[in-house]
Amino acid sequence: MANRSGDVKRILVVGGGLIGIRHVEAVRAHPACELVGLADPDMSIDIDAPRYMAMREAKSAAVDGVIIATPTHLHADHGAQAAALGWHMLIEKPVAGTLEDAQTLAQTLKQTQIRSLVGHHRRYHASVQQLKSLIAEGAIGQVVNVSLLWAMRKPDAYFDGNWRTAGGSPVMINLVHDIDLLRFCIGEIAQVVALSGTPLRGTDRIESGAIALTFENGATGTISFADTAPSPWGFEAATGENPNIGTTQQDMMWITGTGGAISFPSMTLWRGSDWGTPAQITPLTPAADTATPLEAQLTHFVEVMDGAAPMIDVADATRTLAVAEQIEAQLTSQHHTTRNALSA
Structure with missing residues (x-):
């Protein structure tokens, strides 16, 4: 109580x-x-x-x-x-x-x-805060690239008899979180190129794809995603944050830099010089949450109402939405082009 x-x-x-x-x-x-x-x-x-x-x-x-x-x-x-x-x-x-x-x-x-706050709650994970700090401190040198994977099979009932039947693209439901995670930890996204996969559920809905990104700081990245493929890789499965999704604790993001690399959420940190010498693991203890991200977000909302600077307000979240919209538009265009070609 x-x-x-x-x-x-x-x-x-x-x-x-x-x-x-x-x-x-x-x-x-x-x-x-x-x-x-x-x-x-x-x-x-x-x-x-x-x-x-x-x-x-x-x-x-x-x-x-x-x-x-x-x-x-x-x-x-x-x-x-x-x-x-x-x-x-x-x-x-x-x-x-x-x-x-x-x-x-x-x-x-x-x-x-x-005052406003937007529910990109992943920013409140202690491990996400730790990752952002390590990158900012140069723990792996200048970031060169990042690879992120989100793949799980949503149950068919998830789409039955609701708005997701036609509009349940994982871009706005799921990947918008991953996009915000990348913005928060790596930097602002300057350009995206997206490729749509083939729908497997017999609908016109986007289900899978691949995305290439460039960041304003010069780094590049990729996102591969699917809501039709059961796998251990995805933020929710990796961190156990969603009670409706099984926890696997497997890494789902890998970041390389000029001085090393790090995988998330295990926070396995590698450091090295050149290919003549194998990179070595540097011991690192992942930061542990003292409250659930939803609880931490609510605590922060109370602070924001009292005048604290928001972790992410409406104006900031609009930039995440802008990237997600670009990806969604490219995937939708390709999807319709492919469908029309097949029906011709």
């Missing part, structure tokens, strides 16, 4: 899906937060808390901040509503359904001086 003594932030959660309910539970357990309730038009969602059909119904309740966990295409509208009510906000990723919506929301927040 959370300790409600002292100053607490009153939080309204908007959206009662899987992640929304996880936010409800996190707010309830946090000693610096009090749950105002859940806003969702589906009143059959059974939780022991005040229920609202829509955000505006909670106007009379004292609210300090709102967590927006609704479908992505509603994020910008709900963010604008919260800003109009004077509520600071934590918005789930992706920050908005389109780049234009995200940019409009960023401008609204700037004008209203409402």
